[in-house]
Amino acid sequence: MFPPGTTVRSPAAMLSLNTATLRPQWSLAECIDGCERHGLGGISPWRDKLQELGVAEAARRIADAGLAVTGLCRGGLFTAADAAGRAAAIDDNRRAIDEAAAIRAACLVLVCGGLAPGSRDLTGARQQVADGIAAILPHARAAGVPLAIEPLHPVYCADRCCINTLDQALDLCDPLGEGVGVAVDVYHVWWDPAVRPAIARAGTTGRLLAFHVCDWLVPTRDPLLDRGMMGDGVIDILGFRRAVEAAGFQGPNEVEIFSELNWWKRDPDEVLQVAVERNAACLG
Numbered sequence: 001m002f003p004p005g006t007t008v009r010s011p012a013a014m015l016s017l018n019t020a021t022l023r024p025q026w027s028l029a030e031c032i033d034g035c036e037r038h039g040l041g042g043i044s045p046w047r048d049k050l051q052e053l054g055v056a057e058a059a060r061r062i063a064d065a066g067l068a069v070t071g072l073c074r075g076g077l078f079t080a081a082d083a084a085g086r087a088a089a090i091d092d093n094r095r096a097i098d099e100a101a102a103i104r105a106a107c108l109v110l111v112c113g114g115l116a117p118g119s120r121d122l123t124g125a126r127q128q129v130a131d132g133i134a135a136i137l138p139h140a141r142a143a144g145v146p147l148a149i150e151p152l153h154p155v156y157c158a159d160r161c162c163i164n165t166l167d168q169a170l171d172l173c174d175p176l177g178e179g180v181g182v183a184v185d186v187y188h189v190w191w192d193p194a195v196r197p198a199i200a201r202a203g204t205t206g207r208l209l210a211f212h213v214c215d216w217l218v219p220t221r222d223p224l225l226d227r228g229m230m231g232d233g234v235i236d237i238l239g240f241r242r243a244v245e246a247a248g249f250q251g252p253n254e255v256e257i258f259s260e261l262n263w264w265k266r267d268p269d270e271v272l273q274v275a276v277e278r279n280a281a282c283l284g
């Protein structure tokens with residue numbers, strides 16, 4: 001027996017499935033069923049799969065399965081060569097916010113964008129990101145959808161995201177006020193010597209919105225598509241979990257594994273089973 005007041009958190013209930021983990025194997029409907037079957041506590045869909053199923057239908061099925069929606073992936077990609085491109089990105093982000101609201105997502109994850117094609121102006125790209133977030137923030141606030149800036153590992157600075165550390169993401173948040181925070185993905189931030197104080201800073205300012213887990217393999221054969229299962233690499237995931245909890249984060253670990261060479265080739269039920277087992281060692 002557990003003493004009264006003890007919260008029992010099963011490793012499955014404290015896991016959310018980012019659907020990228022089973023991208024080639026399962027549709028969103030299959031992911032929802034799989035999460036329910038394996039007792040997961042949450043799901044985080046990508047927009048392509050969400051649109052495939054239909055937003056209203058997905059919302060209904062996710063609610064019926066009793067899953068929390070730990071995020072919608074993804075908005076962002078604010079940088080573009082011209083004003084028309086930037087305006088199109090802002091329109092698309094507003095649609096993403098509406099989709100996130102419809103499925104009651106805890107946040108819309110923002111992968112902010114890298115350099116515009118042909119550009120070497122990194123400072124300008126970062127300004128475009130700041131301007132883009134500021135432009136969509138009123139819509140996000142009205143819809144009740146927090147925006148979660150996800151800093152990406154610097155290897156993606158040119159092509160995906162010019163926001164590369166947690167402090168940099170928090171610096172973007174500070175002047176914007178409420179309705180914007182950060183998603184901490186251990187794959188992207190584990191190397192950063194300033195990451196622990198940055199997590200504490202995110203907690204103090206109420207900006208810690210999501211926690212993504214996977215592992216960094218040695219060697220990593222492809223920076224995008226060779227992420228490891230928790231426990232197979234070098235990231236102190238438990239240490240990160242303790243840090244985000246100490247900063248006030250209570251949500252589940254969201255498993256997000258892009259793995260063309262391994263996990264995307266496996267039986268999806270096996271992937272979920274292993275993820276649940278490994279998550280047990282990643283909870284504080």
Ligand code: ZN
Binds near residue numbers: 185212
């Ligand atoms: Zn992530």
